[in-house]
Amino acid sequence: MSTSAKTFPIWAFFSLLTNGILMLAVILLIWQQQKLTVFFGGMIASPNPSNRNNSDSVATPDLGPRHQLTYQQWVDILKQEAKVAADRRPPHLTIMVGDSLTLWFPAELLPQGKNWLNQGISGETSNGLLKRLTIFDRTQPEVIFVMIGINDLIKGTSDGVILDNQRQIISYLRKAHPTAQIVVQSILPHGADEATWKGREKLLAVANSRIHRLNEQLQSISNKKGVKFIDLYPLFTNTQGNLRREFTTDGLHLTREGYIVWRSALQIYGDIELKPQLQRASKSEKDKSSI
Template sequence: MIPKTGIEMYQKRLFALYKNQIYTHLESEIDQPNYQDWLDILKQESDLIQYKIAKKSDSSPLNILLGDSLSMWFPNSLLPSGTLWLNQGISGDTTSGILKRLDIFAKNNPNNIYILAGINDLKNKVPIVEILKNYQKILNYIQQHYPDTQILVQSVFPTQLPTKTLTFSIQNSLIRELNQNLAQQVQNQGSLYLDFHQRFTNTPGNIRSELTTDGLHLSLEGYKVWQFALKQTESRLTNNRDDNYQKWLQKSSGFPLDGQSYNWVSYKVQPGDTLEKIALKTLGRDDFDYCDLIAIRNNLTSEMLLINDVIEIPQLI
């Protein structure tokens, strides 16, 4: 395939060098990276980030995205800031494949590992009980070899299949069954289960059309939904806003913050309102930690607000 843009040409030439070839001397077309190529690349990225951490050129916390193509294609610009991210996603990978490559980032000692896997298992007709067994082995391995790492298992996202692009089918009822069993397994193991599934669904339980490109993979809007979920998770972990705190904040008449007291009052969303603007106006700060207080109260899953919706916002006493 002839490169159509400068970046495609650069990538072709870079991959040729990776294969110990010179682009202008190629006798045939360069193959697309195969599974082993991706393993090698992920290992090199892992080694490089470990080197930077060892040299103390970056002391930020390290998070790992571990999974398949959904993780692999996560836009770098949307990853929550203030953290080093190591993307360990490989297109088409399964829980059994991930289990075999957990030693790639062994030297990194990550703070958090976010796992999203299982959709390709379901595509390949792997029984749910087998997927859960693989997950158990993954959790056991990480807990044994990374004892200081927080494991966060994300629910498998819904689909809308088949489509013109993807002709196979993955039943959402199977995805829900897997998620239900996975949630119990992860909690029993002492890790965190992140139920992001509902953020992506429409009323019939399929993935919302604007969040996907082909019924399975995410659009930019889909990744923004995922980004917001990760930002909320990171903020709540940092500030110890666990489920008990969230339930309290959702029911309380008010709350203390930065030495001041606030009540909750009703507010109709106006044109131009965003979570950041409302947080800045009511709390004097638009940092995400402040925005998320309003998000928790109103069970919001997006920074964008719908005009004329009625929400509750803080009011200084």
């Protein structure tokens, strides 16, 4: 075996290739969308404007009294929703787990052709997520998307603790859902000095360069654990390495445009990386059943 092969493992090459294709494709989609916006004078209609007070900038759906729920009340709701999914066993079940960024993902923007179960909770941390993964044990998902970590950083949790929790999350999901594709998503950057979020001071204490390094470690862990990794970070950054203004409402949470970029990344990654493997796995199961 050559020295170069030892220092640059094959999984790293394919990971870079897949994420590179993903980034190029999403950039092209963003560019096309911006051209259309200019052409139509910014009058592209929102698919569901009634759910928003300002469809140009606010991506947060109207959750009504659910905004006042306690953490445990949120967990109880997610348990009920997971139970329904486990009992009904919808085809092509795909689960999203994470914090408010996941929670507020507009349902109408999620890639079509799948049954989505959103298990996000506002303010969630990696430790909190780790403790509630049992909620959807009985479900049979094809894919599980994980994004977690920004709240840990805001609360001052060390990189070592965050990464250790991520390892445990990945290990648990692989054991509890051995046939599912586990996809870890990178932590997104924040808006830095342009942020207006209420916890701005704590947010600014976390350098985006630190988030970038943490994502590199998270990618390495994901590859070693045998799960997928999507590097969303570069899709959301400006030339200064901060969250692009048009993608955020307050420097932390996402606008509709931000969710469109995320949706596009999930769709493209699913078509390139996940769909072929899911098709092979399905064919293998059919072959076994016919023996």
